[in-house]
Amino acid sequence: MSVLGPAGLPTFPISVPFLNSNRGINGLLVNAAKFLGLGSILQSLLPGLGGAFSSEQISNSIKLFLLGTSIESGRRFWQWVFRRFKPKLYITAIFPEGDPIYEWITIFLAEKKVWHHSRDYTIRYKTSNTQWGVTVDIEKPPEPPNSDAEAKELEELEESVNFLPNYGAPQLFRWNGYWVEVIKDMPRLAPPAPGTTAPRTIGSVMYTLKQSALRQLIREAKQYYVAKSKQRVIVRTLGSTSVGYGPPAPGTQAWTGIKIKPYRPLDSIVLPKGVLDSIIADARDFISSEEWYTQAGIPYRRGYLFYGPPGTGKSEILGCLFAGALGLELYTLSLSTNGLNDASLQSAADRIPKRGILLIEDIDCAFPSREDEDELLANPMAVTLPPRPGVPPPPRTSVTMSGLLNVLDGVNSDSGKIFMATTNYVDRLDGALIRPGRIDMKIEYKLANKEQAVALFNRFFVAPDAVRGSHDKNPHEPPPHHELADEFASHIPEDELTVAELQGYLLACKRRPQVALDGISEWIVKEREERIAREEREKKRKALLAEARQKAQEAMAQRTLANAVGLSALRINAAQTKKKEEEAKDATTTTNTTTTTPLKVDASTTTEPKALTNGVQLITAETPSTDTKSDCSSD
Numbered sequence: 122m123s124v125l126g127p128a129g130l131p132t133f134p135i136s137v138p139f140l141n142s143n144r145g146i147n148g149l150l151v152n153a154a155k156f157l158g159l160g161s162i163l164q165s166l167l168p169g170l171g172g173a174f175s176s177e178q179i180s181n182s183i184k185l186f187l188l189g190t191s192i193e194s195g196r197r198f199w200q201w202v203f204r205r206f207k208p209k210l211y212i213t214a215i216f217p218e219g220d221p222i223y224e225w226i227t228i229f230l231a232e233k234k235v236w237h238h239s240r241d242y243t244i245r246y247k248t249s250n251t252q253w254g255v256t257v258d259i260e261k262p263p264e265p266p267n268s269d270a271e272a273k274e275l276e277e278l279e280e281s282v283n284f285l286p287n288y289g290a291p292q293l294f295r296w297n298g299y300w301v302e303v304i305k306d307m308p309r310l311a312p313p314a315p316g317t318t319a320p321r322t323i324g325s326v327m328y329t330l331k332q333s334a335l336r337q338l339i340r341e342a343k344q345y346y347v348a349k350s351k352q353r354v355i356v357r358t359l360g361s362t363s364v365g366y367g368p369p370a371p372g373t374q375a376w377t378g379i380k381i382k383p384y385r386p387l388d389s390i391v392l393p394k395g396v397l398d399s400i401i402a403d404a405r406d407f408i409s410s411e412e413w414y415t416q417a418g419i420p421y422r423r424g425y426l427f428y429g430p431p432g433t434g435k436s437e438i439l440g441c442l443f444a445g446a447l448g449l450e451l452y453t454l455s456l457s458t459n460g461l462n463d464a465s466l467q468s469a470a471d472r473i474p475k476r477g478i479l480l481i482e483d484i485d486c487a488f489p490s491r492e493d494e495d496e497l498l499a500n501p502m503a504v505t506l507p508p509r510p511g512v513p514p515p516p517r518t519s520v521t522m523s524g525l526l527n528v529l530d531g532v533n534s535d536s537g538k539i540f541m542a543t544t545n546y547v548d549r550l551d552g553a554l555i556r557p558g559r560i561d562m563k564i565e566y567k568l569a570n571k572e573q574a575v576a577l578f579n580r581f582f583v584a585p586d587a588v589r590g591s592h593d594k595n596p597h598e599p600p601p602h603h604e605l606a607d608e609f610a611s612h613i614p615e616d617e618l619t620v621a622e623l624q625g626y627l628l629a630c631k632r633r634p635q636v637a638l639d640g641i642s643e644w645i646v647k648e649r650e651e652r653i654a655r656e657e658r659e660k661k662r663k664a665l666l667a668e669a670r671q672k673a674q675e676a677m678a679q680r681t682l683a684n685a686v687g688l689s690a691l692r693i694n695a696a697q698t699k700k701k702e703e704e705a706k707d708a709t710t711t712t713n714t715t716t717t718t719p720l721k722v723d724a725s726t727t728t729e730p731k732a733l734t735n736g737v738q739l740i741t742a743e744t745p746s747t748d749t750k751s752d753c754s755s756d
């Protein structure tokens with residue numbers, strides 16, 4: 122007899138021997154199995170084996186099954202509970218590279234010596250590009266150096282080698298009574314595209330119920346950063362990074378490059394009286410006037426343009442004054458950066474924090490000057506001329522003028538950002554770029570005057586020992602006046618030399634003020650001779666260039682004329698042929714209707730064809746057809 126089990130499956134008769142136990146729990150389980158139809162399933166799966174299992178084995182299997190089920194259910198339940206309440210037990214945070222807070226956290230973690238027990242390092246030579254704050258001091262050899270020379274060697278090694286811990290493993294540390302776990306450089310699924318670096322991140326997990334702890338940690342990290350960056354100039358540069366997994370989106374740029382320069386005292390910048398003070402006053406006033414700008418409805422931003430001959434200190438002041446004394450950070454880029462376009466420039470500018478300075482050096486180099494543009498328009502052949510040997514071709518940029526203007530005017534440019542540009546050729550800049558509102562202050566740098574020569578001399582040759590002692594105590598104090606400074610300055614011609622040139626000369630006479638004074642006149646004569654020679658060379662180069670352009674222009678004009686004439690001749694020939702065909706057709710029709718005389722057209726007897734022939738001949742006579750063409754091609 123067979124009965125139907127659950128789901129309509131046929132079951133085996135109840136008399137199947139191994140399902141026939143009625144004793145205790147086993148009996149219960151066996152009966153449960155019977156009810157669930159398991160016996161029949163086992164029987165159908167293992168026909169012929171039914172007799173091989175004892176009822177005890179079956180009940181044990183079922184017990185095992187039920188045990189497994191309850192363990193799995195319990196696991197899933199706890200998993201659910203954990204998932205449901207986990208976020209309340211800890212706080213996670215991610216700090217992506219390129220953002221200023223990444224730097225704060227990096228320095229904070231370095232200060233906390235989080236990675237000090239690392240046993241996995243990358244060793245790098247120290248450069249200004251080396252990321253700061255992430256290096257560790259590893260254990261030094263216990264034996265003292267045997268000699269002074271060895272001690273010096275060890276010291277030099279110490280100063281030039283960076284031990285960068287590799288950050289694969291998560292690190293747990295205690296901070297303010299909380300357990301914090303950090304992991305740097307999250308693993309990526311795919312390597313970054315060539316020419317880019319993978320963006321790094323720091324991930325942190327803080328085991329606490331208090332959300333405010335994270336805010337506190339960031340605050341403390343910033344304090345470390347501010348303390349550490351004092352007396353240093355931080356310059357950020359754009360780098361390409363691939364974001365997320367897989368290849369980077371085109372033009373992905375982030376402020377990942379960091380250069381740290383030592384802070385240079387403000388008074389080491391020698392400028393004519395009043396210039397520095399007026400810049401400082403303007404910048405300080407801007408920084409403290411946010412509310413005023415808002416109330417006046419004026420976008421809160423400021424633009425500065427530093428212009429003048431090369432080597433007059435335009436770049437130096439940015440580091441000393443804005444980044445150093447005013448504590449602002451520089452975000453510097455070149456418009457000719459590979460892959461930079463309007464969109465990526467905009468997105469890079471958007472990522473500059475409030476009161477960050479966007480600095481574009483040599484802004485004139487990115488766009489052709491109007492003069493150049495006019496020349497190109499008038500003479501397109503000029504672009505095909507070979508570049509000067511040894512001189513790199515002019516940089517190109519994918520950034521357009523309107524893209525740059527948009528960045529300066531954009532929605533984010535009213536958030537307390539400062540725009541700065543330097544140029545050696547202010548006249549080449551588009552008027553739209555330097556109009557008030559985009560550039561609010563233009564600072565001209567001139568060639569050195571006597572006053573600057575005195576200041577530079579004083580800085581190089583600090584006065585007698587008694588005074589020097591006091592100066593050495595505070596390097597930010599202006600150096601005392603040197604007794605030879607005025608005499609030195611009296612030899613310096615006004616507005617002829619750059620401060621960089623003077624600095625170069627004084628460097629050669631380091632610590633020998635008298636030698637510097639004695640040699641200055643001779644050096645100036647040499648400088649003049651060199652300048653004259655340089656100018657001569659430049660004149661010659663320009664003359665050659667002009668000649669080459671002239672030739673190219675003539676060749677182009679000849680080619681254009683030849684093409685035009687050739688085209689007209691073709692047109693006239695075509696018109697003439699057509700006319701002849703029409704006349705022939707007309708003649709045939711006339712013959713057919715009047716006479717049977719065969720067609721005989723004499724073009725010379727008709728006036729119109731004659732005129733046409735003359736016209737063609739006239740034009741062809743003037744056309745420098747084959748000869749001219751061969752001339753052009755030989756050009």
Ligand SMILES: Nc1ncnc2c1ncn2[C@@H]1O[C@H](COP(=O)(O)OP(=O)(O)OP(=O)(O)O)[C@@H](O)[C@H]1O
Nearest residue numbers: 389390391392430431432433434435436437620621
């Ligand atoms: N006015 C100055 N005061 C102090 N140092 C100066 C001054 N001008 C130039 N120098 C020195 O000359 C060098 C070149 O200066 P800097 O790079 O600022 O010139 P620049 O005008 O920006 O030149 P370029 O236009 O070629 O970039 C620096 O080492 C700097 O110390």
